[in-house]
Amino acid sequence: MTSNIGNPDVLVLGGGNAGLTAAISAREAGASVVVLESAPIEFRAGNSRHTRDLRCMHEGPTDVLSGSYLEQEYFEDMMHVTGGNTNEPLLRMMIRASAELTDWMTSHGVRVQHSLGGTLQLGRTNAFFVGGGKALMNAYYAAAERLGVRVFYNTEVVDLDVVHGEFRSASVVMKGQTSQISARAVVLASGGFESNLEWLRKAWGPAADNFIIRGTPYNKGKVLTRILERGAEAIGDPAQGHCVAIDARSPKFDGGIVTRLDCVSLGIVVNQRGERFYDEGEDFWPKRYAIWGRLVAEQPNQIAYSIIDSKAMGNFMPSVFPPITAQTVQELAGKLKLPVDTLVQTVNGFNQAVRPGTFDHAVLDDCKTNGLKPEKTHWAQRLDNPPFYGYPLRPGVTFTYLGVKVNDKAAVLMTTGQPASNIFAAGEIMAGNILGKGYCAGVGMTIGTVFGRIAGKEAATKALAGSETRG
Amino acid sequence: MDAELQREAEHLMTVCNSCRYCEAYCAAWQSMERRLVFNPGDLNYLANLCHGCSDCYYACQYAPPHEFNINPPLTFAKIRLESYQQYAWPQPLAKLFNKNGVVVSLLTALMLIVFVFGAVLVVGSDRLFSPVPGAKLYDITPNRFLVTTFSAVFLYSILALVIGFLRFWRDTGGKFGTFLRPVTLARGLWDVLTLHYLDNNGFGCTYPKQEDSQSRRWFHHFTFYGFLLCFAATATATIYEDFLNWLPPYGYTSLPVVFGTLGGIGLMIGPTGLYILKLRRNRELTDEKQVGMDVSFLLLLFLTSVTGLLLLAFRTTAAMGTLLVIHLAFVMTLFLTIPYGKFVHSVYRFAALVKFALEGSRAPEHKIAAEHVHAARQSL
Numbered sequence: 001m002t003s004n005i006g007n008p009d010v011l012v013l014g015g016g017n018a019g020l021t022a023a024i025s026a027r028e029a030g031a032s033v034v035v036l037e038s039a040p041i042e043f044r045a046g047n048s049r050h051t052r053d054l055r056c057m058h059e060g061p062t063d064v065l066s067g068s069y070l071e072q073e074y075f076e077d078m079m080h081v082t083g084g085n086t087n088e089p090l091l092r093m094m095i096r097a098s099a100e101l102t103d104w105m106t107s108h109g110v111r112v113q114h115s116l117g118g119t120l121q122l123g124r125t126n127a128f129f130v131g132g133g134k135a136l137m138n139a140y141y142a143a144a145e146r147l148g149v150r151v152f153y154n155t156e157v158v159d160l161d162v163v164h165g166e167f168r169s170a171s172v173v174m175k176g177q178t179s180q181i182s183a184r185a186v187v188l189a190s191g192g193f194e195s196n197l198e199w200l201r202k203a204w205g206p207a208a209d210n211f212i213i214r215g216t217p218y219n220k221g222k223v224l225t226r227i228l229e230r231g232a233e234a235i236g237d238p239a240q241g242h243c244v245a246i247d248a249r250s251p252k253f254d255g256g257i258v259t260r261l262d263c264v265s266l267g268i269v270v271n272q273r274g275e276r277f278y279d280e281g282e283d284f285w286p287k288r289y290a291i292w293g294r295l296v297a298e299q300p301n302q303i304a305y306s307i308i309d310s311k312a313m314g315n316f317m318p319s320v321f322p323p324i325t326a327q328t329v330q331e332l333a334g335k336l337k338l339p340v341d342t343l344v345q346t347v348n349g350f351n352q353a354v355r356p357g358t359f360d361h362a363v364l365d366d367c368k369t370n371g372l373k374p375e376k377t378h379w380a381q382r383l384d385n386p387p388f389y390g391y392p393l394r395p396g397v398t399f400t401y402l403g404v405k406v407n408d409k410a411a412v413l414m415t416t417g418q419p420a421s422n423i424f425a426a427g428e429i430m431a432g433n434i435l436g437k438g439y440c441a442g443v444g445m446t447i448g449t450v451f452g453r454i455a456g457k458e459a460a461t462k463a464l465a466g467s468e469t470r471g
Numbered sequence: 472m473d474a475e476l477q478r479e480a481e482h483l484m485t486v487c488n489s490c491r492y493c494e495a496y497c498a499a500w501q502s503m504e505r506r507l508v509f510n511p512g513d514l515n516y517l518a519n520l521c522h523g524c525s526d527c528y529y530a531c532q533y534a535p536p537h538e539f540n541i542n543p544p545l546t547f548a549k550i551r552l553e554s555y556q557q558y559a560w561p562q563p564l565a566k567l568f569n570k571n572g573v574v575v576s577l578l579t580a581l582m583l584i585v586f587v588f589g590a591v592l593v594v595g596s597d598r599l600f601s602p603v604p605g606a607k608l609y610d611i612t613p614n615r616f617l618v619t620t621f622s623a624v625f626l627y628s629i630l631a632l633v634i635g636f637l638r639f640w641r642d643t644g645g646k647f648g649t650f651l652r653p654v655t656l657a658r659g660l661w662d663v664l665t666l667h668y669l670d671n672n673g674f675g676c677t678y679p680k681q682e683d684s685q686s687r688r689w690f691h692h693f694t695f696y697g698f699l700l701c702f703a704a705t706a707t708a709t710i711y712e713d714f715l716n717w718l719p720p721y722g723y724t725s726l727p728v729v730f731g732t733l734g735g736i737g738l739m740i741g742p743t744g745l746y747i748l749k750l751r752r753n754r755e756l757t758d759e760k761q762v763g764m765d766v767s768f769l770l771l772l773f774l775t776s777v778t779g780l781l782l783l784a785f786r787t788t789a790a791m792g793t794l795l796v797i798h799l800a801f802v803m804t805l806f807l808t809i810p811y812g813k814f815v816h817s818v819y820r821f822a823a824l825v826k827f828a829l830e831g832s833r834a835p836e837h838k839i840a841a842e843h844v845h846a847a848r849q850s851l
Contacts, residue, residue: 050532131493134531257490258489
């Protein structure tokens with residue numbers, strides 16, 4: 001029953017990467033810690049289950065990262081994807097703190113992929129968790145248990161008692177019973193609001209009904225709503241978030257990584273009118289994939305179709321849903337329910353506009369179109385080798401960027417301008433401080449781990465200082 | 472392959488090959504990544520490469536209760552069992568893999584009856600139940616008889632295993648002769664002798680439950696090396712007898728007895744440990760259809776060594792004759808069931824490991840350019 005939870009020094013709301021790194025850090029600083037996770041144990045850890053890597057600065061090769069990835073390059077990559085819409089001092093702090101992450105992680109039982117050579121490609125900028133995010137979280141939960149952190153599943157926070165920027169207690173529902181859990185400090189690590197379809201509709205309009213939620217169904221943003229109501233300062237645009245184009249046949253929630261499609265740059269993409277709308281070959285896929293969610297969201301009915309021919313098949317990571325196959329463009333149009341004449345016209349027009357060049361997907365090659373709107377500026381090849389393949393695309397939301405503003409101690413800033421005395425935040429719920437828009441692969445987990453560790457340590461410091469003066 | 476299992480296997484390959492988060496765990500995933508299409512031979516190969524360490528299951532975000540229902544250890548175990556039946560020789564005996572526990576038990580009982588009754592008839596109950604001077608076991612069972620029957624059965628088993636191996640090798644696309652290439656053969660042997668894939672860089676495997684443990688690896692080492700030592704005991708005894716003309720019984724410090732004793736101890740500790748782990752294993756990962764086959768093999772190994780050690784301990788007493796005959800009955804059952812029970816996993820997994828080593832020395836067959844895989848990994 002909820003009376004078992006007690007009143008810890010530090011209460012952590014949310015059992016994902018940010019929550020667990022905070023809990024472990026708080027416990028190691030000497031505080032008693034309780035983690036509340038709203039999901040059942042099988043689905044614990046929110047979106048962290050679906051992750052696989054984090055982006056780390058490093059000066060030279062390590063056993064898990066090749067080459068070097070210095071602060072300035074990391075900073076410029078982030079400035080580029082966010083268009084400068086970020087908190088620069090916080091970003092720099094995060095980048096510098098990322099340098100020690102893999103050591104910290106491995107010291108807590110996390111396995112990070114080594115360079116094995118041969119078929120396994122090692123990242124220069126990103127370190128990959130062996131077994132992915134769920135294995136990472138298993139290691140953290142095991143570490144937390146060893147340290148004496150107490151975790152409660154199926155336990156949802158429905159309200160927060162906050163007075164003048166000071167956290168008093170949380171209203172918690174467990175097995176249908178509500179009770180108050182007070183703590184000396186609290187860490188908010190409960191994710192964004194990406195699973196809250198109503199909120200998405202408020203932010204995006206009816207288009208949101210056609211969005212797919214790539215990850216956990218448990219991030220409804222309840223804690224975020226409450227803390228904003230209690231005077232926390234918001235940051236970020238509710239219609240901003242990490243959104244990519246995924247296979248339209250994905251489950252509404254929790255499809256994860258396997259639903260992404262990597263063939264966009266190898267062919268053309270048309271909307272439901274059968275017309276192209278963006279340069280599919282603008283840049284390397286890792287640098288462009290993050291904008292395609294928004295692009296598809298802006299198309300009628302939030303649907304688009306990636307079309308390739310047999311030349312491309314087998315040249316991209318296999319997808320979990322089979323392609324829709326046809327021997328002619330007309331047949332493909334029929335199967336995709338696209339206007340036949342328009343699609344044929346689009347494909348013929350595209351084919352005619354393709355200039356001769358040397359195709360090379362590893363470089364920004366010279367295969368381009370001439371005379372189209374929009375042009376395809378790289379990797380443009382004629383679609384003329386049947387069979388033709390089509391994949392339907394929809395916007396897939398990973399997480400939302402509207403969150404709470406924090407300072408460099410991960411303390412939540414109130415609308416008064418002052419930081420809360422004992423409220424800290426980490427992970428998606430404050431990622432908007434770093435990501436005003438856009439995304440860079442792996443930075444989500446970096447944000448969670450860096451701010452999680454800071455939040456945990458600061459919360460413990462605050463909680464233990466308080467207990468000393470009270471004693 | 473059973474149609475439903477085929478669908479399950481295809482679903483597994485489709486999801487896992489799109490995800491690949493588990494690639495660092497083991498050879499099965501690294502081998503999967505080299506392919507876009509999986510024919511039945513490929514599935515048999517990957518399934519036998521899998522050691523059942525189960526790390527991938529606990530790491531999998533698509534494991535049940537997720538709707539994708541991904542459970543590689545269970546699916547691979549089911550495919551393995553079918554592969555054992557598919558490659559068994561002669562084919563009519565492939566049925567023995569079903570209800571294998573019953574088969575082994577009945578055969579054990581039959582052998583016990585035949586050997587004990589046969590000994591009473593041939594040797595006479597007086598001599599059978601009296602101490603034998605000098606513990607000369609050939610006073611109980613004639614040498615010729617032992618050698619002929621056991622050699623025949625032993626050679627038959629070897630033949631059946633070799634034919635099974637050849638079928639596997641051909642069906643998984645292996646070329647004749649490449650198995651014997653020294654470097655890759657040595658690599659496969661190393662993986663077997665060290666149980667590299669149960670070691671996981673020191674982490675061990677998540678068996679029987681979610682906690683990492685080296686226990687399965689160590690109990691298997693006891694079993695495997697125990698078995699080899701017992702085999703060495705028989706081999707040295709054969710050399711002593713047929714080439715050096717030294718007849719049994721051999722002294723307590725002789726090679727056959729030392730090997731046999733150590734081997735017997737190993738074959739008591741190992742199977743007992745493996746059995747206890749098996750009882751504790753997470754049921755969601757267990758193919759219940761095969762548990763009988765696994766347990767009967769463990770029990771047979773255990774009882775063969777117990778009876779052998781008892782024979783050694785009591786060879787100067789009146790119990791020697793009975794114990795000898797009982798022990799021989801167990802050994803005969805073991806030999807007869809080796810090609811049609813759990814033992815065959817060793818043949819196919821060894822072959823799969825050698826094939827994996829061979830693959831590693833070749834470029835992948837599909838066209839996904841390395842930089843495209845790298846790019847895909849950069850885009851979460």
